[in-house]
Amino acid sequence: MFFERPESGERAILVHMDMYDESVQESPRELEELALSAGADPIDILIGTRHRPVSKYFIGTGKLDELRTLVAEHKAEVVIFNHSLSPAQARNVEREIQCRVLDRTGLILDIFAQRARTHEGKLQVELAQLEYMSTRLVRGWTHLERQKGGIGLRGPGETQLETDRRLLRARIKTIHSRLEKVRKQREQGRRSRQRAEVPTLSLVGYTNAGKSTLFNRITDADVYAADQLFATLDPTLRKVELADVGPAILADTVGFIRHLPHKLVESFRATLQETIDATLLLHVIDAFDEERQGHITEVENVLREIGADEVPLLQVYNKIDQMPGQQPRIDRNDEGVPTRVWLSAASGEGIDLLLQAINERLTDDIFHETMNLSPREGQLRAQLYAQGAVLQETVDDQGAMHLEVRLQRKDLLQILSRLGLPTEQYRIHEIY
C-alpha cells in the first residue's frame, strides 16, 4: 500500500460525540466494533455531546483536555474519532494531544485495505486512500512549512509539494486505467451470464448481518465469515442448483454501513453493479440486533443511491437462534408472495423455507408450460428453439405440435411481439 497503516493491536482511545442532528449521529458500539475489526485495541472511550462540531478541534477545549489526560494515562498510540474530521482538525488535535489521530473515514479505509483480496478490490481501496490522503498531504505540507519558519524554505517546500502532488495524480491516473480494464472483464462475465439466462441472487445487508454465513450454508462453500465488520470486501460468486428454477448464481457482497465514506461508495460502485443487476436481492438482517430498524433503513438508502431499489427483494431475518421462541417462518404479502423469511444461517433452521421462498419468487418470472402449436406456427416454434426454451416436443395425428417450453416470461413476450402474435392466445399475461 502507498501509505503506512497502523500496526495491529495499537492502544486506541475512541472519541464519540452524540450529535443532536440525527443525520450525523453514529453509534459508540459500532465504533468499538470498527476499531476491533481494524485490529486496534480500544482501551477507553471519551463520550460527549455537541450541537455541532467546533471548527478548530471538532471537540470543545474541555473535551480536548480530557482527551490529553486519557492519552497520557493510557499511553495511547492512536485516537480514533467516530466522525469525519477535516484535515486541519485532525492535525490540530494531533498537535495538542501529541498522538496520532484517525477519523471514521480513515478507520474504514484501513479495514478495507486489510480485507481487499482481489486485484480489483485492492485497486479500489488504494484509489480511495490516495484520494482521501491527497487533501491531507497538501495541507500537511503547508503546516510543515510553517513549522520550519518559512520564508527561505518556501520555494523548495512548494517544489516538493508540487512533485508529490504530481506523483499522486500520476498514480491515481494509473489506477483509474487499470480499474477500467478489470471492469471491462467483469462486464463481459456479467453479459454472458445474462445471455445464459441464469438468474442472479445477491446477498446484501448491513455489515455483520450474516451474509457470508448464509452464503456458505447455501453453497457449502467456505467463505470467510467472522465477527468483525467488513469481513467480506470482494464479491464472491457461486453457482447453485435450485429445485424448480435450475441453476442460479449466488453472490456474497460487501456489507453496508452508515456514512460509508463517499469516495469509497464511488469506487465500489462498479462492484455493486452486481447487486443492481440481480434478479432477486436477499436482504440479510440481524433480527436480534437492537439497531435492526436503523440498519434496514440504511441498507435501503444505499440501495436507492445505487439505483437498485426497483430490484425485487426478499428480506431474510437471520440469527433467530438467539431469539427464544422465534420459529422459522415465511411472511407473505396480501397476494401471498413471500416477502420475509425468518431463519438462522448458523444453526440451519429455516434454510429450507428460504429456498422455497426463493423458488416461489423466481418461478413467478418463468413460463413453464406445454404449448399446442398448429403447423402454421412454425416461426414461433423456430424462435422457441433458438431461445433454447424447448424441453420436449411431440407431434400428434393431426400434425399439431405439443411443446414443453421453459423460459423467462419476458422473453416469451418479446418473441410474441416480434412475430406480431397476441399474448392471450398463449395464456401468458404481463405480471409486472
Ligand SMILES: Nc1nc2c(ncn2[C@@H]2O[C@H](COP(=O)(O)OP(=O)(O)OP(=O)(O)O)[C@@H](O)[C@H]2O)c(=O)[nH]1
Ligand atoms: N447466532 C448466530 N450468529 C450468526 C448467524 N449467522 C451469522 N452469525 C455470526 O455473525 C457474525 C457475522 O457473520 P458473517 O457471515 O461474517 O456476516 P457478513 O454479513 O458476511 O459480514 P460482512 O462480510 O462483515 O459484511 C459471525 O460471527 C457469524 O458467526 C446466526 O444465524 N446466528
Ligand SMILES: [Mg+2]
Ligand atoms: Mg461477509
